[in-house]
Amino acid sequence: MTSTLRHNVWLAFMLGWQDLKQSYRRSPIGPFWLTVNSGILIATMGVVFGVLFDMELRDYLPYLAVGLVTWNFLSTALNEACNVFVLSEGLIKQINLPVYVYILRLMWKNFTIYLHNIVLIPVVVLLTGRPLTWTALLFFVGLVLVLVNVGWIVLALGIVATRYRDFSQLTFAFLNITFYITPIVWDRKTLDHVEWAQWLVTLNPLATLLELVRAPIMGNVPSLLTWQIAIGLSLGGWAFALLLFRRFRHRIAYWV
């Protein structure tokens, strides 16, 4: 049994790695093309919005860097989740691979891209001369919680979006809007006096996930409420996704 599991995990990683390579195969600097891209984006947005919001670049650039690369990971993973089974129609209709192979494949691809972008975080922190404290290590704890949550969302979204094809457009539109209402380029502190905005951020699960990895880099420990929401979301989300999975796992092959 365990050897089958190991084999399938290996297969998923290999397929995910191939998917990733696909996107930079004809580029001479390989996957770091993605890093350069994100670097330019952070520098441009950092300067533009930093000046616009009259922010201290020393604080704003690292804030934006963590938020932006993590958001890119979340939004790409969720957008691709809608097609996680649809794109593997051939495989799903012909062989009986466990569903987690497809989920892992997508996660691995996007996580690898994320890893290439994470490199930018220490670079930005060093360039801005901010001190990195031990608190920054909490980043990794936050990262695990982010991955746990992306996992159930990909599974649930994958199942639903295979049945209802317009879910991929809905998700795309939803994420586009969410980018603006989530504190990524702006800081919730600047809206301290607007109570409804504070509620909007607290109730936004993606904002919570971002806060988990961003606060440690900024030298803060995420609030107790942030941890509570994140852990509750992980448990509740997985319970929901597994129920959905149990109910519809055998329908996937018919729906793709």
Place this chain on the structure above:
Amino acid sequence: MASVSLSNVTIDVPVFTTKARFFAATLVNMATGGRLAKAHDGSVNVRALEDVTFKAAEGERIGLVGHNGAGKSTLLRVLSGAYHPGIGTVDVKGTVGSLIDISLGINTEATGIENIFIRGAILGLSKKQIQSRLDAIVEFSELGDFIHLPVRTYSSGMHLRLAFAVATEISPEVLLMDEWLSVGDEDFRHKAEQRLLKVVEATSILFLASHSRDLLEKVCNRVIWLEHGHVIADGPTTEVLDHYFTSRTSE
């Protein structure tokens, strides 16, 4: 001991109209009440298999015949485990391998070598197994140095030779095939034929869907005739094929 047993298997395949594919439309339907929703839901179930029951034991070479849409492909999907039946039970003992689409999973941007690993892993071969057979696969495919180039640079013949060389590395107990595989030029075809026969001989139970009488008579010792998802006949090859082909010519 490999064995296959299907009892009362019924498969309904949902066919979605565009409307039923859309969540927004479904929401509107729900909002306008259940009665309307039922009438305009737009999803139709096609009964691809109905009440299919048979057992297959070691040594059986089973041919599947029937017109297009009779349920042969669906049955192969059930046997591979891809389709889980809504009604009835499927019990397959032994490893299942498929030679239905030998190009399945091939990534044209990846090199030949990479594809040997991808395809091999999809077929269930371990990394070690693939590594130990790598040279043999490359040699069999006759690709030479092309094996290090992306598959998109291959001719269709080269592509198929690679796919065939990897796909036939498997040694499953239950083998599924849709028509006989025939690839490459004269020389390669002979070599491929030998190799395919070896795989088929090594397998315990074979399922082969085909329209070719010659092939079925040569390979199979039992034939199942499907029509509209029903088993019309199940028995010795010549007997069933006589029936099947007379019914076809009388149409």
